[in-house]
Amino acid sequence: MKRIGVYWFTHDLRVNDNQLLHKAAQEVDELICVYCVPKVGAYLQRFSQQSQLSSARQHFLHQSVHDLALSLKRYDQTLLVIERSPITVLKHLIEAHHVTHLYCDQFAGYDEQQVCQHLAQDYPSVSVSQLPNNTLFDESQLPCQLHHLPSTFSQFRREVESLEIMLPCSRPVQLPPPEPVPLSSVHLSLSNTEHTLFKGGEQAAIAHCQHYFSTQAASCYKETRNALDEPLSSTKFSPWLALGCVSPKTIIAMLRHYEQQHGQNESTYWIQFELLWREYFYWYARCYQTKLFQFAGISKHRPLTSFYASRFRQWQQGHTPYPIVNACMKQLNATGYMSNRGRQLVASCLIHELQLDWRYGAAYFETQLIDYDVASNWGNWQYLAGVGADQRGSRQFNLDKQTEMYDPQQSFINRWQGNTTTTSIDHVDMADWPIMPKEKS
Numbered sequence: 001m002k003r004i005g006v007y008w009f010t011h012d013l014r015v016n017d018n019q020l021l022h023k024a025a026q027e028v029d030e031l032i033c034v035y036c037v038p039k040v041g042a043y044l045q046r047f048s049q050q051s052q053l054s055s056a057r058q059h060f061l062h063q064s065v066h067d068l069a070l071s072l073k074r075y076d077q078t079l080l081v082i083e084r085s086p087i088t089v090l091k092h093l094i095e096a097h098h099v100t101h102l103y104c105d106q107f108a109g110y111d112e113q114q115v116c117q118h119l120a121q122d123y124p125s126v127s128v129s130q131l132p133n134n135t136l137f138d139e140s141q142l143p144c145q146l147h148h149l150p151s152t153f154s155q156f157r158r159e160v161e162s163l164e165i166m167l168p169c170s171r172p173v174q175l176p177p178p179e180p181v182p183l184s185s186v187h188l189s190l191s192n193t194e195h196t197l198f199k200g201g202e203q204a205a206i207a208h209c210q211h212y213f214s215t216q217a218a219s220c221y222k223e224t225r226n227a228l229d230e231p232l233s234s235t236k237f238s239p240w241l242a243l244g245c246v247s248p249k250t251i252i253a254m255l256r257h258y259e260q261q262h263g264q265n266e267s268t269y270w271i272q273f274e275l276l277w278r279e280y281f282y283w284y285a286r287c288y289q290t291k292l293f294q295f296a297g298i299s300k301h302r303p304l305t306s307f308y309a310s311r312f313r314q315w316q317q318g319h320t321p322y323p324i325v326n327a328c329m330k331q332l333n334a335t336g337y338m339s340n341r342g343r344q345l346v347a348s349c350l351i352h353e354l355q356l357d358w359r360y361g362a363a364y365f366e367t368q369l370i371d372y373d374v375a376s377n378w379g380n381w382q383y384l385a386g387v388g389a390d391q392r393g394s395r396q397f398n399l400d401k402q403t404e405m406y407d408p409q410q411s412f413i414n415r416w417q418g419n420t421t422t423t424s425i426d427h428v429d430m431a432d433w434p435i436m437p438k439e440k441s
């Protein structure tokens with residue numbers, strides 16, 4: 001019997017260091033490669049108040065998918081790009097093409113994981129292979145069972161820091177030929193709008209990483225990483241990591257090479273330290289599943305915040321009384337990227353100053369960020385809202401102090417027009433009050 005495989009690409013849009021693709025290449029006679037374009041579902045729409053992904057996010061995604069399609073073409077393969085839900089597409093492929101093998105990432109996201117579980121249940125004869133394709137470690141390397149994941153990042157880091165990080169594997173030599181599929185692939189628009197310095201795809205990812213390590217930026221990363229708007233102040237690896245255009249193992253291999261040439265210091269160590277935060281949130285998402293999206297997070301208490309539509313709109317549009325927050329939000333809306341410091345400040349503002357339900361902020365980020373990653377995004381929001389990892393008191397940032405520290409000349413605020421006329425978080429207009437004329441006696 002012919003072995004027919006489906007490779008469901010999601011957040012692993014690359015051919016290099018892709019163990020799962022190697023596995024598929026060895027196991028099946030014919031291979032269908034498929035990608036399902038993400039949509040804004042009902043939950044996301046409700047919380048983000050957006051009906052579609054930002055053009056910056058779509059643009060980066062389309063470029064990355066397009067680049068993968070080109071790479072697969074070099075193997076005489078075809079990437080089917082479909083604008084329908086993964087479950088519908090995969091069921092159709094399995095039934096219509098007598099698929100025997102399915103390959104996909106070991107997802108951090110609950111919804112994608114559910115798709116796999118349903119397929120495994122409905123089609124028990126299909127062999128489903130899943131691997132964490134975007135992590136530094138395998139599950140078997142972790143020093144604890146997943147459900148015993150340390151409740152703080154520090155503890156996790158201490159436990160994994162000395163583990164061996166495997167070298168990245170090379171690209172497959174060849175891939176099985178495609179099985180002809182009558183489904184027509186959608187043509188993703190690659191508009192000419194150049195939103196940012198980020199270009200999607202594996203080629204651009206490798207070029208960016210090589211460029212980063214060809215400079216001396218890594219040797220002073222720890223001192224510069226909090227800057228709000230400088231191209232190489234931080235690595236800017238996140239958009240490509242989020243879509244799997246480059247693997248974290250590849251980045252670590254490049255970092256080691258850099259250290260051999262230029263020496264190891266606190267800054268080069270800190271790049272790995274931050275990648276361990278990413279790693280932690282991946283396993284955290286796997287461990288807590290739906291709790292990642294719940295108001296109370298993994299804690300027993302719901303925060304004392306609510307939802308105010310107008311405050312949320314002010315925050316989204318960068319019209320709050322806080323210039324630094326406005327500048328960061330305008331940067332996000334224009335480019336799809338915001339620095340880590342910026343994210344901490346706008347999240348603190350939403351949670352503490354505006355007293356909004358943190359999930360609205362997380363959902364808005366999901367629709368806008370070109371580096372959106374389910375685990376890092378929702379995990380960081382929970383952490384800052386005090387309902388996630390390491391629940392120690394409040395993580396409120398003093399916005400004036402932070403402005404003095406990170407934008408003393410207000411050049412970032414001016415560049416992104418953070419100064420607005422808004423002075424209060426709630427609009428109180430006399431005309432809105434229903435004062436009734438006094439009744440005549």
Ligand SMILES: Cc1cc2nc3c(=O)[nH]c(=O)nc-3n(C[C@H](O)[C@H](O)[C@H](O)COP(=O)(O)OP(=O)(O)OC[C@H]3O[C@@H](n4cnc5c(N)ncnc54)[C@H](O)[C@@H]3O)c2cc1C
Pocket residue numbers: 225234235236237238239241242271274275276277278279281338339340341343344347365369371372373374376377378380381384
């Ligand atoms: C509220 C909030 C939401 C966030 N949402 C996302 C998201 O959707 N996707 C995402 O990739 N990161 C997210 N982050 C983490 C962090 O802000 C970005 O990874 C970082 O700003 C990306 O820029 P960089 O690549 O230059 O990071 P660098 O400072 O150069 O760090 C190197 C890499 O380490 C990882 N990293 C750094 N900081 C963190 C962190 N706090 N948590 C997890 N990984 C980290 C990233 O992969 C990053 O590319 C979020 C942080 C906050 C506070």
